Amino acid sequence: MADNNKILEKLDGLEARFEEVSTLITDPSVIADQQRYVKLTKEYKDLSEIMKARKKYVDCLNAIKEAKDILVNESDAEMKDMAREELSENEEKLPKLEEDIKIALVPKDPEDAKNVQMEIRAGTGGDEACLFAGDLFNMYKRFCESKGWTVSVTDVSEGAVGGFKEIDFAVSGNDVYGTLKYESGVHRVQRVPVTESNGRMQTSAATVAVLPEAEKFEVHINEGDIKWDTFRSSGAGGQNVNKVSSGVRLRYPWKNPNTGEVEEILIECTETRDQPKNKERALSRLYTYIYDHEHQKYVDDISNRRKSLVSTGDRSAKIRTYNFPQGRVTDHRIGYTTHDLQGFLNGNIQPMIDALTVAENAEKLKEAEL
Incomplete structure (x- = not known):
């Protein structure tokens, strides 16, 4: 029961905070402060x-206590049978409720709810690495579509025989970063490349980076300092391409927090035929670029404090191998293997993400001493 008391103590402390936040989000002065209001509504939701979990837990504990009282003090056989059934049912439910509450009590990463910018870069392996980068992009695209998320490509450099040397894309939806953050790192593929005439197996690699998208109020940019140029997009599209300057280029002077020197950031966007949309996307990428660089120290601190093998965000760590001859995918951080390589590449990556989430939650629970 001591463990129950420890959980209840934490829950009782949060109940007072819940009442306070419930009042604050109706206060006009709080509503007027957008940054504070957004934070508080998120806290209210969590x-x-x-x-809700607390109510279920307390109801379950009370039902157990009541059933035990009946078994001790009641002489009616029928009442005792009902109490035994009630006791057995609730004692079975209790560990699961406790586990759910422990996970809910672990502080959530505020980044988890954000949209993301993803980058896939072909690594060692030449043309085959480019083809593999293409396979990874298609895998993520299918997975995102299955979740009802929106994928928009922001920049692309195609490989000579297909696939991509590099591809950048944005993903928006619910809890995108919290789901995809485990994908950052080096992905290796072992297979006989279509480019290999001798039928020899080759190991190639591609790097995946998953960055939480910056929100405007988190990064301070003086939009008056941005220099904009427009240019004509090249590529298919007939006469429109020659007549309309829809491509945009922005230059922004930025003081690098690591070196203290002012650098010029250059971003181009030719994604759509609509210049205002390209401007909007280029600006979004500028915010994300600065956010990523200025918050890297914060990410490193979190990473060191958490010492998590699962989601350090380290782009140089080899995290996963896709082995074609054996039809398997192995995640080296948690030793998880699936033998459905084709299904995995078709976007069925949720079971692996679930296993990674469970592993990270176990680490967090140990740290929180729950």
Whole structure:
């Protein structure tokens, strides 16, 4: 029961905070402060989930206590049978409720709810690495579509025989970063490349980076300092391409927090035929670029504090191998293997993400001493 008390103590402390936040989000001065209001509504949502779990947990504990009282004090046989059934049912439910609450009590990473910018770069392996980068992009695209998320390509450099030397794309939806953050790192493929005439197996690699998208109020940019150029997009599209300057280029002077020197950031966007849309996307990429660089220290601190093998965000760590001869995919961080390589490449990556989430939650629980 001591463990129960420890959990209840934490829940009781949060109940007072829940009442406070419930009042604050109706305060006009808080609503007027967008940054504070967004933070508090997010906290309210998280706390209301915990409060629902608390109610179920307390109801379960009370039902167990009541059933035990009946078994001790009641002489009616029928009442005792009902109490035994009630006791057995609730004692079975209790560990699962405790586990759910422990996970809910672990502080959530505020980044988890964000949209992401993803980058896939072909690594060692020449043309075959480019083809593999293409396979990874298609895998993520299918996975995102299955979740109802939106994928928009922001920049692309195609490989000589197909695939991509590099591809950047944005993903928007619910809890995107919290789901895809485990994908950062080096992905290796072992297979006989279509480019290999002798039928020899080759190991190639591609790097995946998953960056939480910056929100405007987190990064301070003086938009008056941005220099904009427009140019004509090249490529297919007939006469429109020659007449309309839809491509945009922005230059922005930025003080690098690591070196203290002012650098010029250059971003081009030719994604759509609509110049205002290209401007909007280029600006979004500028915010994300600065956010990524200025927050790298914060990410490193979190990473060191967490010492998580699962989602350090380290882009140089070899995290996964896709072995074609054996039809398997192995995640080296948790030793998880699936033998459905084709299904995995078709976007069925949720079971692996679930296993990574469970592993990270176990680490967090150990740290929180719950």
